[in-house]
Amino acid sequence: PSPAPARMDLDGNPVAPLTICMIGAGGFIGSHLCEKLMAETAHVVLAVDVYCDKIRHLVDPAPPHLAGRISFHRLNIKNDSRLEGLIKMADLTINLAAICTPADYNTRPLDTIYSNFIDALPVVKYCSENNKRLIHFSTCEVYGKTVGSFLPKDHPLRKEPEFYVLKEDESPCIFGPIVKQRWSYACAKQLIERLIFAEGAENGLEFTIVRPFNWIGPRMDFIPGVDGPSEGVPRVLACFSNNLLRREPLKLVDGGQSQRTFVYIKDAIEAVILMIENPGRANGHIFNVGNPNNEVTVRELAQMMTEVYANVSGEAPLDEPMIDVSSSQFYGEGYDDSDKRIPDMTIINKQLGWNPKTPLKDLLETTLTYQHKTYKEAVKRQMLQASAS
Numbered sequence: 001p002s003p004a005p006a007r008m009d010l011d012g013n014p015v016a017p018l019t020i021c022m023i024g025a026g027g028f029i030g031s032h033l034c035e036k037l038m039a040e041t042a043h044v045v046l047a048v049d050v051y052c053d054k055i056r057h058l059v060d061p062a063p064p065h066l067a068g069r070i071s072f073h074r075l076n077i078k079n080d081s082r083l084e085g086l087i088k089m090a091d092l093t094i095n096l097a098a099i100c101t102p103a104d105y106n107t108r109p110l111d112t113i114y115s116n117f118i119d120a121l122p123v124v125k126y127c128s129e130n131n132k133r134l135i136h137f138s139t140c141e142v143y144g145k146t147v148g149s150f151l152p153k154d155h156p157l158r159k160e161p162e163f164y165v166l167k168e169d170e171s172p173c174i175f176g177p178i179v180k181q182r183w184s185y186a187c188a189k190q191l192i193e194r195l196i197f198a199e200g201a202e203n204g205l206e207f208t209i210v211r212p213f214n215w216i217g218p219r220m221d222f223i224p225g226v227d228g229p230s231e232g233v234p235r236v237l238a239c240f241s242n243n244l245l246r247r248e249p250l251k252l253v254d255g256g257q258s259q260r261t262f263v264y265i266k267d268a269i270e271a272v273i274l275m276i277e278n279p280g281r282a283n284g285h286i287f288n289v290g291n292p293n294n295e296v297t298v299r300e301l302a303q304m305m306t307e308v309y310a311n312v313s314g315e316a317p318l319d320e321p322m323i324d325v326s327s328s329q330f331y332g333e334g335y336d337d338s339d340k341r342i343p344d345m346t347i348i349n350k351q352l353g354w355n356p357k358t359p360l361k362d363l364l365e366t367t368l369t370y371q372h373k374t375y376k377e378a379v380k381r382q383m384l385q386a387s388a389s
C-alpha cells in the first residue's frame with residue numbers, strides 16, 4: 001500500500017511522524033484513537049494497557065500493512081518498571097488509564113483515587129523529567145455541580161448561561177461533602193490536573209488536559225454477562241443498551257432528571273488528533289470536548305434510545321419501557337450526581353477550530369445498530385443458559 005499522504009498542521013506546516021506512548025490504549029477512547037491514527041496518519045503507537053480485546057484487530061497480530069506502526073505492551077502502570085522506558089522512547093505520551101465508571105466511585109473509592117491520582121503521578125513525573133509532551137485525560141466531572149443547582153428550582157437565574165455553562169478558565173469545581181464518595185473520582189482528577197498545571201508552571205512541562213463530556217459510541221464499556229461481569233454496572237449508554245437487548249425496562253436513577261450533553265466518539269477523536277498534531281496551539285491548555293447541541297435529560301435519552309432501538313432491531317418497544325429506581329438501590333450509599341453539563345467551546349474553537357458535528361439521533365442510530373449486531377445473539381444465548389441453570 002502507498003504511504004499515508006503528508007499531513008499538515010493548522011498553520012500549513014508538515015507534521016513530522018511521531019512516536020506516541022498511549023496508556024489505556026485498550027479502552028473505549030484508546031481503541032478509537034488507535035484506529036484513527038493507524039488509518040489516517042503515519043504516527044507510531046506504543047499501546048499500553050492491561051488488556052487488548054478492543055484493539056485486538058490492530059495488534060494481535062498487527063496486520064501486515066501496520067507492521068512497525070503499532071505494538072502492544074501489556075503492563076499495569078501501578079507497578080511496572082518498563083513504563084519509564086516506553087515514555088522515553090516516545091515523543092508524546094497520552095494518558096487515558098483510569099477507573100472511570102460512576103458505579104465504582106462510591107463503592108471502590110480507594111481504587112478510584114489511586115487509579116486517577118496516585119497511578120498517574122509517575123507518568124507526569126517521567127514526562128517532566130525527560131522533557132516529553134503529555135496529553136492527559138481528565139473529565140468534565142471536575143466541574144461537579146453547576147452554580148445554578150444551588151438556587152431554588154424555579155429561580156429565573158437558573159436560565160442564565162453564567163449559572164450553568166462550564167468554562168475551563170472560569171468555572172469553579174463544586175463537589176459534595178466527603179460522605180458523598182461519588183466525588184472521589186472528580187477530586188482525584190482535579191488534583192492531578194493541578195499537579196500537571198504546576199509542573200508546567202514550575203518545571204516547563206508541555207501539557208494538554210482534555211475534559212471529555214460524555215463521549216459515546218461503539219465499544220463503550222461492556223454488556224454485563226457477555227463481555228463483562230454479570231453484576232457489573234457500566235456507564236449509561238451500555239446500561240440502557242443492555243436493558244434494550246434483554247427486553248427489560250430502562251432504569252431511571254432518581255427520576256432521570258439529570259442533564260447530559262453527548263458527543264459522538266468519532267467527532268471527539270478529531271479533536272484529539274488536532275491536539276496531537278498542533279502542539280503549539282494545544283500546549284498549556286485545558287480543553288472541554290463535548291457537544292453543547294446534544295443536551296437531553298437522562299429520561300429523554302432513555303426515550304430516544306427506546307425509539308431508535310425499535311427501528312434498528314425491528315422489535316416493538318415494551319409497554320412500560322422505563323422504571324424509576326433510587327440511586328441508593330442502583331449505585332449504593334454515597335452516590336451523588338452532576339445536574340447539568342454544557343461545555344463552553346470558546347477555547348477549543350479558538351485554538352483548534354474544532355466543532356462537533358453529529359446530532360444525538362444520528363449517533364444513537366449508528367451506535368445501537370452496532371450494539372444490536374454485536375450483542376443480540378450473545379445476549380440471547382446467555383439468557384437461555386441462565387434460565388436453564
Ligand code: NAD
Pocket residue numbers: 023024025026027028029030048049050051075076077078095096097098099100115119137138139140141211212213214215216221
Ligand atoms: P476505559 O475504561 O474504556 O479505558 C481506560 C483504559 O485504561 C482501560 O482499557 C483500562 O484497562 C486501562 N487501565 C486502567 N488502569 C490501568 C493501569 N493501571 N495500567 C494499564 N492500563 C490501565 O475508559 P474511556 O472511556 O476510554 O476513558 C479514557 C479516559 O478518559 C479516562 O481517563 C477517563 O477518566 C476519561 N473520560 C472519559 C469520558 C468518556 O466520556 N468516555 C468522560 C470523562 C472522562
Ligand code: UDP
Pocket residue numbers: 101102103141214234235236237239240251252253254256258260298337338
Ligand atoms: N443513569 C441512569 N440509569 C442507568 C445508568 C445511569 O439513570 O442505568 C444515569 C446516572 O445516574 C447519571 C447519568 O445516567 O445521571 C449518566 O451516567 P453515566 O454512568 O453515563 O456517567 P456520568 O455522566 O454520570 O459520568
